[in-house]
Amino acid sequence: MNENPMVPDIAAIEDDGRALSGVASMGHAIKPDEIDISHGTILYLDDVTVSFDGFRALNALSLTIDAGELRCVIGPNGAGKTTMMDVITGKTAPDAGKVFLGQSIDLTRMSEPAIARAGIGRKFQKPTVFENHPVWENLELAMKTDKGWWASLRARLDGAAQARIEATLELIHLEGEARRLAGELSHGQKQRLEIGMLLMQQPALLLLDEPAAGMTDHETMELAELLNKLRGTCSMMVVEHDMEFVAALAGETGRVTVMAEGHVLAHGTLDEVKRDEAVIESYLGR
Numbered sequence: 001m002n003e004n005p006m007v008p009d010i011a012a013i014e015d016d017g018r019a020l021s022g023v024a025s026m027g028h029a030i031k032p033d034e035i036d037i038s039h040g041t042i043l044y045l046d047d048v049t050v051s052f053d054g055f056r057a058l059n060a061l062s063l064t065i066d067a068g069e070l071r072c073v074i075g076p077n078g079a080g081k082t083t084m085m086d087v088i089t090g091k092t093a094p095d096a097g098k099v100f101l102g103q104s105i106d107l108t109r110m111s112e113p114a115i116a117r118a119g120i121g122r123k124f125q126k127p128t129v130f131e132n133h134p135v136w137e138n139l140e141l142a143m144k145t146d147k148g149w150w151a152s153l154r155a156r157l158d159g160a161a162q163a164r165i166e167a168t169l170e171l172i173h174l175e176g177e178a179r180r181l182a183g184e185l186s187h188g189q190k191q192r193l194e195i196g197m198l199l200m201q202q203p204a205l206l207l208l209d210e211p212a213a214g215m216t217d218h219e220t221m222e223l224a225e226l227l228n229k230l231r232g233t234c235s236m237m238v239v240e241h242d243m244e245f246v247a248a249l250a251g252e253t254g255r256v257t258v259m260a261e262g263h264v265l266a267h268g269t270l271d272e273v274k275r276d277e278a279v280i281e282s283y284l285g286r
């Protein structure tokens with residue numbers, strides 16, 4: 001029994017996963033539960049380099065994210081943060097280096113859709129929701145549906161799917177807006193809806209690029225609350241400039257990565273990296 005109404009019903013999600021696991025053998029997708037996190041690592045980047053006309057946007061970037069971790073990544077403009085996400089999601093092919101999801105899934109050999117199916121969800125800065133559809137339908141449309149096997153599973157998925165939509169609505173705090181058109185939502189609500197849509201796909205790893213940009217202070221703190229609640233549901237990497245938001249996510253013990261000039265400049269708690277000489281120089285030296 002799920003005692004906390006703000007957390008999705010894991011039993012329903014797991015049941016869902018089992019129902020679909022036979023599909024993987026048909027070559028449709030790697031299920032998130034097939035990611036090998038036996039070494040405790042969900043994402044592994046090693047010596048990754050990306051050049052644009054000779055300019056190294058990523059320069060021997062190495063980084064790992066632990067399974068279940070919420071990692072904040074900060075760094076000055078042009079540090080390569082978005083490029084790093086482009087590489088992880090298959091939008092940009094690295095010139096060199098390794099990019100692995102878990103121990104065995106080599107992301108550099110996969111297409112963007114295949115990487116998404118493997119369990120990596122990405123939130124861009126601008127919310128992309130179906131404006132002319134109600135909130136509820138946005139979540140429904142976001143759910144994984146592959147017509148071939150969907151039809152045969154439909155009867156049993158319907159109940160579970162409905163429960164998942166309701167749990168997600170509560171989680172993203174839009175339960176009162178289910179019937180409203182997504183286009184009528186505030187910026188902060190749209191951002192939360194998009195995160196909800198990503199969650200419907202049950203990602204193992206969620207990448208968020210400046211999710212708090214353009215938000216009011218109140219919306220920013222609501223978003224921090226949501227992401228903090230998602231801990232344990234999926235691993236997350238959050239790129240952000242808003243330091244109050246980063247502080248709300250990292251707390252006193254969370255690890256923060258500082259990027260500059262295409263590589264990792266510093267790594268530690270927010271307090272530690274703030275006191276780091278190289279970090280101070282990199283921010284002030286621009």
Ligand SMILES: Nc1ncnc2c1ncn2[C@@H]1O[C@H](COP(=O)(O)OP(=O)(O)OP(=O)(O)O)[C@@H](O)[C@H]1O
Nearest residue numbers: 052053056057075076077078079080081082083084
């Ligand atoms: N497609 C591209 N072609 C050429 N240069 C690019 C391309 N994409 C990124 N760059 C360059 O690579 C560098 C890193 O850019 P990136 O967008 O990854 O930085 P960022 O850390 O996300 O910065 P910001 O905080 O401003 O979002 C920048 O100098 C940028 O101009």
Ligand SMILES: [Mg+2]
Nearest residue numbers: 081082083209
């Ligand atoms: Mg960027």
